[in-house]
Amino acid sequence: MATGAALDIQVDRKALTGGDVLFRDLHLQVAPSEVLALVGPSGVGKSTLLRLIAGADRDFAGTITIDKVRVRDAPPPGFVFQDPRLLPWLDAVANVRSAAPDVSRERALDLLGRVGLEGAGATLPHMLSGGMARRVALARALALSSRLLLLDEPFVSLDADLVTALRRLLTDLLERHPATVILVSHVPEDAAWLADRIVVLKDRPVTIADDFRVETPRDRRTPEGMSDVVRRIESAGKTAPRG
Structure with missing residues (x-):
């Protein structure tokens, strides 16, 4: 893969069927070759945001660009769904x-x-x-x-040994073939293992509870090596203000 794509994500408003507002004034920028993890509880809207970025859901107010090109006109991203399909x-x-x-x-x-x-x-x-x-x-x-890879809960329902093996596989692939990656997960350890930057989402309309970079290199050999990152994610999820 070539160097990753740059993203500008501006979601002014996204409502669910029935009128419940999921996103309001959400703005994120993603740098080329950055591995960004979107973390939050199930149902917070992480997968919906990923579909907006992929161009699979266009029913929202706002603008999302990939390398300054609107999503609908940009090359399709690579997309790994929760179900292999x-x-x-x-x-x-x-x-x-x-x-x-x-x-x-x-x-x-x-x-x-x-x-x-x-x-x-x-x-x-x-x-x-x-x-x-x-x-x-x-x-x-x-x-x-694609210069953009979207991963929607790629390790869900897998046993612990297999999750570790796939995390290592992805880490190795991205070191050899850089791309911009957006990883969605409700598991803090997934983000702590893979991400350069972590955004913690909470509430409805969704608020950004925390947005921080992960110090590298990190010690992935034991859970303790990433415990500070996991604790920060968990703390943000508990203390986020309501929007």
Whole structure:
């Protein structure tokens, strides 16, 4: 991947069905190649904000630009959903190519290799473990060669060992192939492990409870190595003012 994209996110107003206002006067800027984590409780609006950034939901007042281009006119970002959403009738390599049909079979196989799935190209989704399916979904997102990668709860419902393995995989991939990343998670440890910058969201309309950079290098070998970051996230979530 090339150097990541710059984002300017201005959501003046976003209402849910029924009129409940989710976002009002929310403004975020994301620097090129920054890994930004949006953290907050389930239902706070993190995934909705990600859909706005992706251009999948245009029912809002405001402007979102990627490299100064409005989202609707910008190249599509890579997107990893909570559910891998693999096409069950396609093998792994064809699922990777489904996001970008012009990607060659060789390129798709190379992407599967990057995520640790060498030799799995002919495997159908029902034969993949949960972790393998998530990695195919990640390879599919990378196939777009986008400078922006959106990750919506990529580790949800996985066991602890697999979560650690996928965090390491993502860290390694981003070190070798920088991109701008927006990670959505309700788990503080995900943000502490991966992010350069963390934004804690709370309440409705959503307020930014905290916005801070993570000191690097960080010690990922033990939970204690990231405990200060986790505590700050948890503290912000408890003390955020209501908007």
